[in-house]
Amino acid sequence: MNAKGPSPQKSEVRPPKAEVRSIADLARIAGVSVSTISRALTGKGTLNEKTRERVRALADEHGFRLNVAAQNLRLGRTGAIGVLLPLGHDRGQHLSDPFFSAMLGHLADELAEHGYDLLMSRVLPGRANWLDDFVRSGRTDGVIVIGQSNQGAVLDAVGRHYRNLVVWGAHGTDLPYLTVGTDNVAGGALAAEHLLARGRRRLAFFGNVEAPEFAAREQGFLAALPPDLRAQVEIVPIQLTPESSFAAASAYFAAGNRPDGVFAASDIIGMSIVSAAAEQGIVVPEAMSVVGFDDILLARIATPPLTTVRQDIAEGARRLVALLLQRIAGADVASVLLEPRLVERGSS
Amino acid sequence: MNAKGPSPQKSEVRPPKAEVRSIADLARIAGVSVSTISRALTGKGTLNEKTRERVRALADEHGFRLNVAAQNLRLGRTGAIGVLLPLGHDRGQHLSDPFFSAMLGHLADELAEHGYDLLMSRVLPGRANWLDDFVRSGRTDGVIVIGQSNQGAVLDAVGRHYRNLVVWGAHGTDLPYLTVGTDNVAGGALAAEHLLARGRRRLAFFGNVEAPEFAAREQGFLAALPPDLRAQVEIVPIQLTPESSFAAASAYFAAGNRPDGVFAASDIIGMSIVSAAAEQGIVVPEAMSVVGFDDILLARIATPPLTTVRQDIAEGARRLVALLLQRIAGADVASVLLEPRLVERGSS
DNA sequence: CTGTTAGCGCGTTCAC
DNA sequence: GTGAACGCGCTAACAG
Numbered sequence: 001m002n003a004k005g006p007s008p009q010k011s012e013v014r015p016p017k018a019e020v021r022s023i024a025d026l027a028r029i030a031g032v033s034v035s036t037i038s039r040a041l042t043g044k045g046t047l048n049e050k051t052r053e054r055v056r057a058l059a060d061e062h063g064f065r066l067n068v069a070a071q072n073l074r075l076g077r078t079g080a081i082g083v084l085l086p087l088g089h090d091r092g093q094h095l096s097d098p099f100f101s102a103m104l105g106h107l108a109d110e111l112a113e114h115g116y117d118l119l120m121s122r123v124l125p126g127r128a129n130w131l132d133d134f135v136r137s138g139r140t141d142g143v144i145v146i147g148q149s150n151q152g153a154v155l156d157a158v159g160r161h162y163r164n165l166v167v168w169g170a171h172g173t174d175l176p177y178l179t180v181g182t183d184n185v186a187g188g189a190l191a192a193e194h195l196l197a198r199g200r201r202r203l204a205f206f207g208n209v210e211a212p213e214f215a216a217r218e219q220g221f222l223a224a225l226p227p228d229l230r231a232q233v234e235i236v237p238i239q240l241t242p243e244s245s246f247a248a249a250s251a252y253f254a255a256g257n258r259p260d261g262v263f264a265a266s267d268i269i270g271m272s273i274v275s276a277a278a279e280q281g282i283v284v285p286e287a288m289s290v291v292g293f294d295d296i297l298l299a300r301i302a303t304p305p306l307t308t309v310r311q312d313i314a315e316g317a318r319r320l321v322a323l324l325l326q327r328i329a330g331a332d333v334a335s336v337l338l339e340p341r342l343v344e345r346g347s348s
Numbered sequence: 349m350n351a352k353g354p355s356p357q358k359s360e361v362r363p364p365k366a367e368v369r370s371i372a373d374l375a376r377i378a379g380v381s382v383s384t385i386s387r388a389l390t391g392k393g394t395l396n397e398k399t400r401e402r403v404r405a406l407a408d409e410h411g412f413r414l415n416v417a418a419q420n421l422r423l424g425r426t427g428a429i430g431v432l433l434p435l436g437h438d439r440g441q442h443l444s445d446p447f448f449s450a451m452l453g454h455l456a457d458e459l460a461e462h463g464y465d466l467l468m469s470r471v472l473p474g475r476a477n478w479l480d481d482f483v484r485s486g487r488t489d490g491v492i493v494i495g496q497s498n499q500g501a502v503l504d505a506v507g508r509h510y511r512n513l514v515v516w517g518a519h520g521t522d523l524p525y526l527t528v529g530t531d532n533v534a535g536g537a538l539a540a541e542h543l544l545a546r547g548r549r550r551l552a553f554f555g556n557v558e559a560p561e562f563a564a565r566e567q568g569f570l571a572a573l574p575p576d577l578r579a580q581v582e583i584v585p586i587q588l589t590p591e592s593s594f595a596a597a598s599a600y601f602a603a604g605n606r607p608d609g610v611f612a613a614s615d616i617i618g619m620s621i622v623s624a625a626a627e628q629g630i631v632v633p634e635a636m637s638v639v640g641f642d643d644i645l646l647a648r649i650a651t652p653p654l655t656t657v658r659q660d661i662a663e664g665a666r667r668l669v670a671l672l673l674q675r676i677a678g679a680d681v682a683s684v685l686l687e688p689r690l691v692e693r694g695s696s
Numbered sequence: 697c698t699g700t701t702a703g704c705g706c707g708t709t710c711a712c
Numbered sequence: 713g714t715g716a717a718c719g720c721g722c723t724a725a726c727a728g
Contacts, residue, residue, distance in 0.1 A: 022705050033715045038707060045708085048713060065484045069421050070705035073720055078417055080467070098646075101449030108470045117487060119428070120466045122456045136413040138721095139465060242645040268646075275649045297590040298446075298616075301623045303651040370721050381699045386723060393724085396697060418721035422704050 020062040030058050041066055080117040081324065082140035083107055084131070086149040087124050097240065097268060098296040099313070103146055103168065106317030114325060116141075131158045135165075142324045144168070150210045166324045168316060170212035171337050178327065180319045180336045184213050187309040187340035188220025191263040191291045194307070194342055196225070198289050200261025204234040206249065206273060207265025214265045217293060221263050234259065238269060245269045249276035260288050261348075267292035267299045270306050274347060289348035304346030312338055368410040378406050389414055428465040429672065430488035431455055432479070434497040435472050445588060445616060446644040447661070451494060451516065454665030462673060464489070479506045483513075490672045492516070498558045514672045516664060518560035519685050526675065527683045528667045532561050535657040535688035536568025539611040539639045542655070542690055544573070546637050548609025552582040554597065554621060555613025562613045565641060569611050582607065586617060593617045597624035608636050609696075615640035615647045618654050622695060637696035652694030660686055 020026050023037040030037065032051065039045040040055035059065070072079050085100065108118045119140050123130050131154050135143060142164035148155060159165055159177030166178045195203060205221055207214040222230050234257065238248045249272050264270035270292030274284050282288055284304060292299060295310035319336045326333045368374050371385040378385065380399065387393040388403035407413070420427045433448065456466045467488050471478050479502050483491060490512035496503060507513055507525030514526045543551060551573070557563040570578050582605065586596045597620050612618035618640030622632050630636055632652060640647060643658035667684045674681045 024705080034706080035708075035716080036714060039714085042707080046713065051713080063484060065486065067486050067705050069417060069426055069486065070720090071707080073417050073421050073704090073722090074706045074708085076720070098446055098449070101446070101452070104449070104452075104468075105470060108468055112469065118468045120452075120456055120468050121460065122453060132411075133413070136411060138413065138415045138417060242649045246649045268649075271646070271651075272649045275651045275653070278651050298619070298646065301590045301594045301616075301620045303619075303623045303626050305623070372721080382721090383700080383723075384698060387698085390723080394697065399697085415721050418704090419723080420704095421706090421720090422722045422724090424704065 020064040022067070026055070026059060026062065026064055029062075030055055078139060078141050079115070080119045080140045081111055082119045082121060082134060082143045084134065084143060084145045085122045086130075086145065086147060086151045087122060097266070098298055099266065099294045100146060102296065102313050103317055106314050107144065107321065110317050110321040114321065128154060131155070135162050142166070142328050144320050144324060148212050152212065164324065164328050166320050166327070168320060170216050171335060172212070175335070178323050178333065178335050180316055180323060180338070181213070182311040182316070182338045182340045184216035184340075185220035185223070187293060188217040188222075188263070189224035190309050190340060190342045191293070192221045192224035194291060194344070194348065195261035195263065195289055198261065198348055200289050201229060202232070202259045203229060203261045203263070204236055204257070204259040205263050205265070206236045206238045206245070206269050208238060208240060209235075217265050240266060240268060242268055242272060245272040246276055249273045250279065253277055253280040253282060258282070262288060262290045264290060264292045267294045267296045267306055267308055270308065270347070271298070271302050274302065274304070274306070285346060285348050291348055295343055299345070302347070307345045307348035308343050310341045310343045368412045371414070374403070374407060374410065374412055377410075378403055426487060426489050427463070428467045428488045429459055430467045430469060430482060430491045432482065432491060432493045433470045434478075434493065434495065434499045435470060445614070446646055447614065447642045448494060450644065450661050451665055454662050455492065455669065458665050458669040462669065476502060479503070483510050490514070490676050492668050492672060496560050500560065512672065512676050514668050514675070516668060518564050519683060520560070523683070526671050526681065528664055528671060528686070529561070530659040530664070530686045530688050532564035533568035533571070535641060535659075536565040536570075536611070537572035538657050538688060538690045539641070540569045540572035542639060542692070542696065543609035543611065543637055546609065546696055548637050549577060550580070550607045551577060551609045551611070552584055552605070552607040553611050553613070554584045554586045554593070554617050556586060556588060557583075565613050588614060588616060590616055590620060593620040594624055597621045598627065601625055601628040601630060606630070610636060610638045612638060612640045615642045615644045615654055615656055618656065618695070619646070619650050622650065622652070622654070633694060633696050639696055643691055647693070650695070655693045655696035656691050658689045658691045
């Protein structure tokens with residue numbers, strides 16, 4: 001709300017009636033006690049139905065609403081969930097990445113449905129205790145971290161003593177925090193099998209293996225190949241932003257490399273590869289098959305439409321929120337692993 | 349923070365030392381008063397430098413941080429800014445739209461830099477008073493609305509009595525709220541001039557004119573054409589999501605329409621058009637020039653790279669935040685109109 | 697330079 | 713069925 005009291009504030013939600021800034025004000029006007037107001041407006045406790053109606057009508061008339069901050073302070077909660085985007089391995093990624101923004105949108109919907117606000121924060125993990133600081137500031141009742149990035153150590157440390165933490169990312173054995181994520185190893189295998197089925201033999205993997213999600217995709221990809229092919233796969237380290245992945249792909253093709261099958265660790269990378277290849281006269285899918293990962297909405301309208309390993313973002317968001325809220329309620333819950341699915345389109 | 353007191357909560361940030369949950373606890377341990385703690389930790393007021401250091405060290409040692417909620421309650425502020433995404437004209441748009449997510453990311457950065465949290469909320473304007481409700485709930489010190497959508501009436505009504513409101517969107521004369529936005533009329537004109545310069549004469553505009561931003565782009569586009577061409581421009585109403593814009597574009601070309609120059613109201617629409625055209629054997633840019641709007645990061649890696657009217661999102665976010673914070677501080681400020689710029693790439 | 701104290705706006709016993 | 717009083721954790725006078 002606006003600053004109160006002795007501030008230079010001139011702007012206020014100015015209802016037609018007198019200023020009602022607290023339940024005390026309303027109590028005075030209504031001729032009842034503050035606790036009656038509280039009971040009427042929260043619906044908690046027992047109260048004569050007529051009194052309740054009268055108070056509510058009066059509150060409406062004055063445009064009065066309970067102050068959520070004070071309410072939360074009193075209740076020892078904040079009513080908000082923090083959603084953090086660590087940008088450890090790749091500055092500028094994430095929110096420029098359609099995958100993360102889609103996730104964010106679904107999280108917002110899901111949290112709103114459960115009466116929670118979504119407090120968003122991008123983090124450039126300069127200080128090692130960025131997560132600890134956030135948790136300790138007490139601004140939220142729980143934290144969802146989108147992507148492990150290269151911050152595994154930080155997550156481990158905080159996860160050990162703070163339980164209301166759920167992370168979107170790679171599933172690990174014995175992680176001290178909850179995770180929800182796609183089975184990246186299985187996803188990598190799907191890509192490998194598809195490229196093999198297409199008769200591709202000169203294979204390459206484009207991705208940043210600093211982040212465990214991508215490392216797992218690479219691992220699953222390699223494991224699903226016959227040993228002779230596996231040994232020849234080219235691993236191309238690449239950043240996740242459109243600009244840098246495009247630049248890296250261009251350089252790669254310009255250097256004369258000519259794989260006939262490429263697995264990209266994300267759809268953005270996949271689209272960059274297609275675009276860079278086109279510039280060098282490499283025709284997709286005739287001369288080269290490209291498989292992405294994520295199935296962002298744009299994959300469908302890419303030219304050609306991108307074959308990709310689909311992650312169910314909406315389901316992921318649902319599970320993240322469900323798990324976290326159960327944790328906050330004190331329940332004992334387990335991490336979730338989602339199955340990926342191959343979506344065949346024109347790029348392969 | 350976690351629920352406190354009599355909750356079933358078992359998980360806590362458990363520092364090595366004793367539990368320190370409030371400045372009172374820390375005061376006891378340090379052997380000083382609560383106000384000394386407050387002064388030491390906030391840096392406000394005067395305090396012996398040694399005492400300050402000692403208290404800070406002690407706080408660190410116990411992993412104690414000031415409770416932001418209580419702090420804000422006391423200060424009569426919330427420390428958060430609401431960012432609302434009305435989905436009036438187009439469900440599912442916005443967060444799936446790279447433009448909006450890029451904006452969101454920049455807003456998050458900019459707000460964080462000024463010590464504010466970003467409270468995000470997607471709104472399906474079912475109830476006419478969605479904005480009023482949000483404002484009155486007192487959860488934030490101010491509100492940024494991204495896109496007017498078709499909610500002009502709501503914005504007008506709220507803007508008249510609530511001043512801490514800034515809207516990204518079309519600039520209008522006599523709007524009762526602050527706006528920051530690109531000069532969409534000028535942007536439309538840039539697109540028109542570019543297509544004319546390319547020798548294109550059979551022109552089309554793809555966009556949803558329910559939203560004032562897009563209506564202004566169309567208007568600027570038409571106004572910059574010679575009368576004879578203007579009369580023949582085809583206006584193709586289209587939704588903004590990738591799926592629906594792609595479907596609409598496909599249908600349009602399948603019906604035999606063959607414009608040689610297209611102005612798309614957004615880059616997503618532009619990419620959809622290119623993709624749909626390719627499916628029908630229409631080669632871009634040889635047979636048809638396509639100009640988008642926004643210059644999202646993906647425009648650069650599209651195939652072919654998309655010519656577009658660039659909006660400076662980062663600058664827009666900066667101005668939105670600056671204006672709002674000045675308003676909150678009680679300053680008198682004016683709306684901002686940003687100049688668009690044409691970026692020529694391969695699609696035209 | 698530091699301590700005491702009175703609230704910020706609300707929810708919740710415990711009386712009546 | 714309703715009211716009085718206390719306190720959530722913090723800041724800012726006002727004293728000393």
